[in-house]
Amino acid sequence: MIIIGAVFTILAALLHVFIFYMESFAWTGEKARGVFGTTQIDAENTKEMAYNQGFYNFFLAVVSGVGVAFLFAGSTGIGAALTFAGTGSMLAAAAVLALSSPDKRGAAVKQGAFPLLAVVFLVIGLLV
Template identity: 55%
Template sequence: MTAFTVGFTVLAALLHVYIWVLESFRWNEPATRRTFGVSEEDARVLAPMAYNQGFYNLFLAVITFVGLALLKSEHGVGSALALAGTGSMLAAALVLVAHDRSMVRAALIQGTLPALAVLFLLLEL
């Protein structure tokens, strides 16, 4: 397990923990609304959806962290879990930009670390 594999995988998971905090706990704050490009009025309407979506991001991070924890002792299981987590993160970024080309910047922020994690995890199979 290389430092690149661990580093990019940890960073991808931590980014998604941060997104969980933004979506689930800081959604109505002005800085968060600016980050997501949502008005105050829309943020109130979207709050339940954002709260739920935030937890999806947390669960992806947890799956990824568990996979990392198992990589050394149970390499196959750890790799599968880490790839499931980071691959899902990457897929979500691709869906975002495929649905709305104006979201390229957001998709790059969301998907670059998972893409690098997936690359290095695959190289270790």
């Protein structure tokens, strides 16, 4: 189960790296505006905020990825702690998005599905 949790952690990290790219580097482009539902003016006015927010997503991906590396290296305690810190934060951010922006619940589900599965499988794997 730990391996399945690690796979979902990697998928969550990859998704957050993609979100990092979209927010930090492609924010004002047509594709990113379509994904996030912003206008050109809104994107221009919020590009500094999105740039910063994108790096939050990147750092969560890095923490999660380092956690998986420790899991695979046999350091289960360190790996689990880092993996739970990264995926737990991703999951919490998805919950905040769902609760604060009902119109973005679909995005919250997409953002939170991999981290949720990672947490569930890692907990099961560590308890069994």
